Amino acid sequence: MSDPGHWDRAYARSAEALSWFEADPVRSLALLDRAGLRPGQAVVDVGGGASLLVDALLARGLGPVTVLDLSPVALATSQSRLGPLAERVDWIAGDVTAWRPEPGGYALWHDRAVFHFLTTAAGQAAYAAVLHRALAPGGAAVVATFAPDGPERCSGLPVQRWSSEDLAQALGLRLDHAERFVHVTPSGNEQRFQMALMRKEGEDG
Numbered sequence: 001m002s003d004p005g006h007w008d009r010a011y012a013r014s015a016e017a018l019s020w021f022e023a024d025p026v027r028s029l030a031l032l033d034r035a036g037l038r039p040g041q042a043v044v045d046v047g048g049g050a051s052l053l054v055d056a057l058l059a060r061g062l063g064p065v066t067v068l069d070l071s072p073v074a075l076a077t078s079q080s081r082l083g084p085l086a087e088r089v090d091w092i093a094g095d096v097t098a099w100r101p102e103p104g105g106y107a108l109w110h111d112r113a114v115f116h117f118l119t120t121a122a123g124q125a126a127y128a129a130v131l132h133r134a135l136a137p138g139g140a141a142v143v144a145t146f147a148p149d150g151p152e153r154c155s156g157l158p159v160q161r162w163s164s165e166d167l168a169q170a171l172g173l174r175l176d177h178a179e180r181f182v183h184v185t186p187s188g189n190e191q192r193f194q195m196a197l198m199r200k201e202g203e204d205g
């Protein structure tokens, strides 16, 4: 899953045709709101791909915003869509598990359909370590994965499916809120997801 070529080839298609495309990141925004995201707080969308979440965050005056993704093609898609607004975003092409963010530099961490590609304990632990380094004490993470009754593969790759409770435990975070939802892909397939709002213990938590 950490082969940028796999993802670059996927994003060579129209972003709207990808199985994970969503026209309005309404659920992510609702949980970021619930987490208390305010203008001036740094937020990172890991594995953000060509998601429209960054557009919505900028439109609401939120940020600073960082979008990290393995696929330079995905990031270029978002940059070209945003035009001059793209200059307001910190774009990072790379593997989230190898990222070395400024310690405590982020109030919010967002991940939609990325962590579930990490199917080894070592990969999951590396992700959790980066998340804990990035988040300030009391910071929040909103993470969506396929649910236990969701698909076994995503983008042709095997995934690990999670309940919100097990996810929070694996990431070493406190579970504040959990939701389940069904994503309907552009070709009409239903995918069952969980989305968890979790908090890192600390002064604000």
Ligand SMILES: C[S@@+](CC[C@H](N)C(=O)[O-])C[C@H]1O[C@@H](n2cnc3c(N)ncnc32)[C@H](O)[C@@H]1O
Pocket: 001, 002, 007, 020, 021, 022, 046, 047, 048, 049, 050, 051, 052, 068, 069, 070, 071, 074, 094, 095, 096, 097, 111, 112, 113, 114, 117, 154, 155
């Ligand atoms: C299913 S897509 C979801 C994209 C986006 N979050 C969305 O909701 O539209 C998974 C994304 O994770 C990225 N990705 C996969 N493995 C990654 C890794 N190890 N580090 C960073 N990004 C990764 C892919 O390039 C792809 O953009």
